[in-house]
Amino acid sequence: MKDPANxxxxxxxxxxxxxxxPDDGFSLRVALALPPARRPxxxxxxxxxxxxxxxxxxxxxxxAPAGTSLAQGFVDLARFQSQTPSALAAIALxxxxxxxxxxLVAEEN
Amino acid sequence: MTGRPEPADAELVLAVVVRDDRHAFARLVQRxxxxxxxxxxxxxxxxxxxxxxxxxxxxxxxWRNIRSFRYDARFSTWLYRIALNAWLSHARKRREVLLxxxxxxxxxxxxxxxxxxxxxxxxxxxxxxxxxxxxxxIAACYYADLTHEEAxxxxxxxxxxxxxxxxxxxxxxxxxxxxxxPR
Numbered sequence: 001m002k003d004p005a006n007x008x009x010x011x012x013x014x015x016x017x018x019x020x021x022p023d024d025g026f027s028l029r030v031a032l033a034l035p036p037a038r039r040p041x042x043x044x045x046x047x048x049x050x051x052x053x054x055x056x057x058x059x060x061x062x063x064a065p066a067g068t069s070l071a072q073g074f075v076d077l078a079r080f081q082s083q084t085p086s087a088l089a090a091i092a093l094x095x096x097x098x099x100x101x102x103x104l105v106a107e108e109n
Numbered sequence: 110m111t112g113r114p115e116p117a118d119a120e121l122v123l124a125v126v127v128r129d130d131r132h133a134f135a136r137l138v139q140r141x142x143x144x145x146x147x148x149x150x151x152x153x154x155x156x157x158x159x160x161x162x163x164x165x166x167x168x169x170x171x172w173r174n175i176r177s178f179r180y181d182a183r184f185s186t187w188l189y190r191i192a193l194n195a196w197l198s199h200a201r202k203r204r205e206v207l208l209x210x211x212x213x214x215x216x217x218x219x220x221x222x223x224x225x226x227x228x229x230x231x232x233x234x235x236x237x238x239x240x241x242x243x244x245x246x247i248a249a250c251y252y253a254d255l256t257h258e259e260a261x262x263x264x265x266x267x268x269x270x271x272x273x274x275x276x277x278x279x280x281x282x283x284x285x286x287x288x289x290x291p292r
Contacts (some may be wrong), residue, residue, distance in 0.1 A: 021143040
């Protein structure tokens with residue numbers, strides 16, 4: 001069947017089968033008929049990241065030792081006292097904000 | 110200057126699966142549209158409009174189900190099966206399609222020696238006049254380039270029936286087109 005040398009009908013069928021059909025816009029019609037790409041909502045990831053950061057910060061504030069305050073922490077850091085609970089809380093908050101910002105920038109790109 | 114080699118079908122399929130890559134899918138459509146539309150034109154008895162509608166449906170189904178493609182098979186064979194099912198589904202809405210009954214059509218007429226050499230229109234007309242099973246077998250083995258075994262599996266009929274369909278179809282085509290059997 002695949003050797004049409006001796007059979008005019010085989011040759012005719014194979015010639016017809018191998019004749020490429022011009023696209024005539026068919027591929028474009030298929031591309032336009034494809035369902036739209038499923039993209040996640042643009043606000044979903046930032047909301048998750050910011051929400052997680054906010055919940056973590058609130059939990060840290062609630063669980064911090066009495067007398068801990070961010071303002072006091074920044075004052076302690078300005079005095080090069082980085083080992084106080086307030087200073088550690090300020091450092092943790094700054095780190096959390098930096099990580100959140102980095103994630104959001106990476107998502108944007 | 111050497112261009113980048115054309116990616117294989119499997120690489121394009123992988124790009125679609127992993128990255129939802131529409132450009133890769135467009136390459137697959139451009140590469141296989143001719144085969145799919147040719148097969149469907151034969152199955153649809155030369156109705157080009159219907160064939161193109163079914164071809165578009167075939168590629169949309171392929172896009173939707175591309176994760177079920179198994180990389181050990183040829184992508185063209187996988188597409189052929191989808192196209193065949195699209196045609197069967199369409200044809201069953203209208204009437205019963207018999208792919209496995211070798212006796213579903215009247216006997217072929219005797220060869221007419223006086224018919225001049227066939228051109229493509231004659232061939233299309235002659236193919237359109239074949240019974241469903243014979244036309245499907247010719248479309249599978251010539252236009253989709255399947256082996257008899259692959260055609261039997263795709264059509265869901267015994268290998269012997271495929272061979273019978275091909276033989277009978279060729280007798281009918283020779284009779285209609287005036288092509289003599291090789292000695």
